[in-house]
Amino acid sequence: MSTANGQPPSEQQKPPLPTTRYSWSTINPTMRQFYLTDATQAERALATFSGPICGIDIEWRPNYVKGQVENPVAxxxxxxxxxxxxxxxxxxxxxxxxxxxFLEDPSILKAGVGIQGDAKKLYKDYGLNMTGCLDLALLARSVDNPRWKGKYSDPLGLARLIAAYEDLLLVKGKVTRSNWEKKLDSTQLECERQ
Known part of the structure; x- marks a missing residue:
């Protein structure tokens, strides 16, 4: 079965994939990025860092052996x-x-995709509590349900959300599976620019 334009109905309804790559430095050229490996430097940076809304994400070194204990947040x-x-x-x-x-401050909304898992992992690995969390995937499903077919439990990744709402392509590739315990290299830092 095909439609008037000769395409199957499912292909006709899908919007075209974005071709412009997402980069925070393009969207906000005045944005500043700080890579902090020292707790004292981090304290100073956190003292001036505020909301009202904050994006959050975590990375850790992956394991490739089934059943092996997950590494802590790096x-x-x-x-x-x-x-x-x-x-x-x-x-x-x-x-x-x-x-x-900062993480416990209820006046700062912490937003992320799958943020419940991030909150649990931060608590498990470091005893850090986080309040005021908003899962962007659940928000998208709640306020724009017709766009997102399937169950609420089906994952919506950040790349899909950026493609749908910003018409931009988020590409991270293999770097997401790299060793996040080592000092960040230029590829990882560039990934964090996207």
Whole structure:
């Protein structure tokens, strides 16, 4: 069965894939990114970092052996309207006290895709509590349900959300499976620019 234009109905309804790549530095050229490996530097940065809305994501070194215990969070990424903090927790001798205060502050909305899992992992690995969480995938399903077919439990990744709402292509590739415990290299830092 085909439609008037000769395409199957399912292909006709899909919007074209975006071709322009997403990059925060293009969207906001005045945005600043700080890569922090020292708890004292992180404390200073967190002292001036605020909401009202903050994006959050975590990375850790993947395991490739089935049944092996998951590695702890190595990198915590926080972003607000003008600043990105890359907190390399793996290299910090102590967790900055300001980080716990920031994560527990209910007046700052922490937004991310799958943020419940991030909150659980931060608590399990470091005892860090997080309040005021908003899962962007669940929000999209709630306010724009006709666009997202399937069950609420079906994952909607950040790349799909950016393609749908920003008409931009988020490409990270193999770097997401890299060793996040090592000092970030130029490929990983560039990935965090996207």
């Amino acid at each position: 990198l915590l990424q926080l972003s607000n309207a003008d600043t990105i903090l890359l907190l390399h927790l793996h290299h910090m001798k102590v967790i900055p006290a300001g980080l716990q205060m």
